[in-house]
Amino acid sequence: MSSGKSYRPGPNNHRTKFGINIQNHNQDNRAMSSSKKFFGHIGNAVQSYQAALRVLKPVKYTAVNSVVLKETNKKQYHPDRELQKHIEDYLTAFGERSKLAHTESDLKLNQKIEALSPSNASDKELIQKITANHIPKVRLLPGTPSWAEFTKVLKSIQSRNTICMSIDIEAWEKNPSIVTEIGISIWDPRVEDGKYSISGPTFQNHHILIDQSLPLRNTQFMPDHKYQYLLGKSKVMDIRHCQAFIQGLIDKYMVPDPNESQTLGYQRAFVGHGFASDLKWLKTLQLRISDDIPIFDTMKFFQSIYGSTGSGLGKALRLLQIPHAYMHNAGNDAYYTLRLLLHMCDIEKRKLLALDDIERIQNIIEGWRSHDSGNSSGKSKRRKKLVSTEFQGVAPFSSLP
Structure with a gap:
């Protein structure tokens, strides 16, 4: 997941940041995993993670044994x-x-x-x-x-016929092949919130810290928010149990029950913000992920409407007025990404925030870009490390719409 101006180590990141040639820096990072030696508890953690990864094997499919979920699987979608x-x-x-x-x-x-x-x-x-x-x-x-693509995604979400699993991965900046956090947020429209509920859809949220990489912290390019999960308790898991836990969620929610009738009408989709890199990291954990499952990428969705400027997760949340904090915590970001998707596909929300006025939105984003880059439109007060919350700013009352 990309959050805009921050540098996130990855195989295809060729930008320049703070005077660093990121392409060369990535090559150094990749070489680091095999050539550079880490000592002490950091070195032990790196060796422990790599050793555990080498012996990791795919988990066999297990049928759903939850009585509640079995009943949920039988629920048929009735178009309105x-x-x-x-x-x-x-x-x-x-x-x-x-x-x-x-x-x-x-x-x-x-x-x-x-x-x-x-x-x-x-x-x-x-x-x-x-x-x-x-x-x-x-x-x-x-x-x-x-x-x-826009109409397909909007119809799927607005019609409430697609089970969505949002996933975000955080990796160690000094060796991006090492996963440190995994965040998962699931929206299952088959589960009703109750006849009188007014608080909106209920999500199932998880934040996983891999035990072998627990001592590895990001401090150079990212804010370190590993322990600032806002949606419950983080789960510390051995990499093998982590793999089994995530595979179980994928099998339950993303793989239709073999006995489920094709006429039930519910679809499945993975959700992410710049999901390609997250998918690569997931596959290093030997997870079984079908290529047939659609991917709803909120970054691409945003860019298709408004362009690439301001398409980072923080700016998009800011634009849609979604409260957020402690970004670059995988659990928080997975939840924010799923919430962003629902907001962008909510027709009434789009009308309320005038999201279809392309000129207005692009001018707002351009104003933010000018301010944050520190040019004549306003001096930047952003730190080198990306702030974890995007603020709306202030304006004289007389100038407000």
């Missing part, structure tokens, strides 16, 4: 026709607004650059700069692959 019409009407209206905004945006951009000549070197550079800074940039248009 009124809700389906509500979703289709919303998507039709949003699609029309997007096409209109795209046309108007292109017209405004052409007006900005019509007096410039692409054949002139200085004009060409200016055209590129104007185009890059132009707002709004409308990317989500009916008929495009991104629109198809």
Whole structure:
């Protein structure tokens, strides 16, 4: 999971941070696992983790033996026709607004650059700069692959017919092949919150600390929030028991019961924010994960609408006004990611926060970017280590909408 400007060690991270060439630094990190020696309790932890990983074998599938879950598996999904019409009407209206905004945006951009000549070197550079800074940039248009993905995810969540498992991984920054924390948050729409409940959907949350890597702390590039889990007690597990525990959750929630009728209608999906790296780490634990299970990546979902700027988890939570703290704790981030997905796919929430006004949202994000980068729009007060909460800031009362 990526949270924006912070550096997260990983195989495909080629950015520059604090004057460090991250690509070269990653190569050093990968080499570190085999060449650099760690001593004392750190060295013992590294050796213990690597030794345990070498003998790890996939866990065999075990059938669900929970009576409650067996009954839940029998629950059939019944489409709500009124809700389906509500979703289709919303998507039709949003699609029309997007096409209109795209046309108007292109017209405004052409007006900005019509007096410039692409054949002139200085004009060409200016055209590129104007185009890059132009707002709004409308990317989500009916008929495009991104629109198809957007509608699929929104329909799945808004229709409440998809069981979601959000997963976040934290790895040790000095050797990214070593997993230190695993966070899991599950939303099962088959489980009803009660007829009179008004607090929203109930999630099942887990935060796992791997015993072998417990002494390994991130202090250079990340805030160290390993012990600041906000949703219950963290579970310290031997890597083998950790593997069995996670595989059990995957088998229960992501693998349909062999006896379950295909007509029951409930789908499954993994959820993550920049999930590709998390998936690679999960597979190092020899977990059985089917390639047929869809992935709802909230970072890609956000970027398809608003662009890559501000698509880190912290900024997205800030935009959707979701309270959060102690990020880069895997358990917290898994929960925040799932909560973010539900907010972004909630039609009424989208209307309330005017999330479909692309120009307005991109201007807000650009204002944050300008402030946080420390240019003339405002001096940055962010520390080198990423803060764990994104704040909205302050404004004179007379300037508030």
